[in-house]
Amino acid sequence: MKEESIIPLQYLAGEVKSEIYDVAIAGGGLAGLALSIQLAKQGHRVILFEKEQYPFHKVCGEYISLESWDFLTRMGIGLDKMHLPVITRLQVSSTSGKIVNHELSLGGFGISRYLLDDLMAQKARVAGADIEENTKVNAVAFENDQFSIETTRHIFYAKVFCGTYGKRSNLDIKWKRNFAITNRNKLNNYIGVKYHIRSKFPADTIALHNFDNGYCGIVKIEEDKYCLCYLTTASNLKNNNGSIQEMEQTVLRKNPHLDKLFEECEFLYPSPLTISQISFDKKSQIENHVLMIGDAAGLITPICGNGMSMALHGSLLAAEQIDLFLKGVTNRSKMEKQYCLLWQKEFSQRLRAGRRIQRLAGNSRMTNALVYFTRLFPKLLKYLVNQTHGKPF
Numbered sequence: 001m002k003e004e005s006i007i008p009l010q011y012l013a014g015e016v017k018s019e020i021y022d023v024a025i026a027g028g029g030l031a032g033l034a035l036s037i038q039l040a041k042q043g044h045r046v047i048l049f050e051k052e053q054y055p056f057h058k059v060c061g062e063y064i065s066l067e068s069w070d071f072l073t074r075m076g077i078g079l080d081k082m083h084l085p086v087i088t089r090l091q092v093s094s095t096s097g098k099i100v101n102h103e104l105s106l107g108g109f110g111i112s113r114y115l116l117d118d119l120m121a122q123k124a125r126v127a128g129a130d131i132e133e134n135t136k137v138n139a140v141a142f143e144n145d146q147f148s149i150e151t152t153r154h155i156f157y158a159k160v161f162c163g164t165y166g167k168r169s170n171l172d173i174k175w176k177r178n179f180a181i182t183n184r185n186k187l188n189n190y191i192g193v194k195y196h197i198r199s200k201f202p203a204d205t206i207a208l209h210n211f212d213n214g215y216c217g218i219v220k221i222e223e224d225k226y227c228l229c230y231l232t233t234a235s236n237l238k239n240n241n242g243s244i245q246e247m248e249q250t251v252l253r254k255n256p257h258l259d260k261l262f263e264e265c266e267f268l269y270p271s272p273l274t275i276s277q278i279s280f281d282k283k284s285q286i287e288n289h290v291l292m293i294g295d296a297a298g299l300i301t302p303i304c305g306n307g308m309s310m311a312l313h314g315s316l317l318a319a320e321q322i323d324l325f326l327k328g329v330t331n332r333s334k335m336e337k338q339y340c341l342l343w344q345k346e347f348s349q350r351l352r353a354g355r356r357i358q359r360l361a362g363n364s365r366m367t368n369a370l371v372y373f374t375r376l377f378p379k380l381l382k383y384l385v386n387q388t389h390g391k392p393f
Helices: 030-041 066-074 113-127 170-174 234-238 244-250 256-264 307-326 332-360 364-376 378-387
Strands: 015-026 046-049 063-065 086-093 099-110 130-132 137-143 146-151 154-163 190-198 205-211 214-220 226-233 273-278 290-292
Touching: 015 030, 015 146, 015 307, 030 046, 030 113, 030 307, 063 066, 063 307, 066 099, 066 307, 086 364, 086 378, 099 364, 099 378, 113 130, 137 170, 154 307, 190 234, 205 256, 226 234, 234 244, 307 332, 332 364, 332 378, 364 378
Parallel strands: 015 046, 015 154, 046 130, 086 205, 154 290
Antiparallel strands: 063 099, 086 099, 137 146, 146 154, 190 226, 190 273, 205 214, 214 226
């Protein structure tokens, strides 16, 4: 972060809470909640700020690789008792509708963020973390080896501050993070659209259906519901008069599998959830001593289906280093360097692979070729999946 973007303490406004927390966390998604549970269980004083109120929906594909199953179980989430759909098959279609099916060696499961985030928030509170809902972080200052955090409610102090707020935040703009201020390009101007639906789609399968300049995923979640979520370019929406419905009719439904799906399913939302300005550009894992975790540290393309597991695994890497720092085993500089090193070692290759795969998606010629070659060489699709996934942690 550039020095001029650091907000001096004396300019922060609001009622001051004199208590100094060990760790403050901005963002109550999977990364922030998992981090708060781990650190609170280790005896640290933790506060988490979430701008919404649990439970709430999020734009998300809602598929989690089974590499995260044991970790979530350790967090106290009783997955075994929830009768969640286990996903063992992958289906990919080209923009023209040519299709390939693939058995997933590890697989995953479907669960809504509405349910999972709420369960994890409950576990965080039980562990002893303070959760401030309906609270937005407006500014952060680092002075005298501690952070002062201005929120929409009060000013708080903490020894460690973590950014787990997802894909983009007002803090990214204030800190002039490179991805937030760079010119628009093929990796940083996407929109996401999500529905919950009812469908007769196979419960053991996750599908990725390509269309011009985008792709749509469908996976079963809890309570006999399905998540239907797609990513496309902002220009695709603009070229359809800014209308999601028109874009779905004229672009997505050119793929016969999506046409059939949209025709036969029951939509459970009165209108879709949307998010804009999604960027897959590289991000830094540290900004002025703030540890970035989850999508705030690096966003893998949704076509890879591994963003949720990366957020959870990233919280584990950060929690280990923060715990050592708070116990005096290491200093701040070593904590930051070690976290970055571990994060890069675990995730940098996945992100690179994801960006390469993203460039293939939504292109008629490329997706037809991908389906053709993966039919001839099934190990190719297995290789691509393995490039973007890890091992159980």
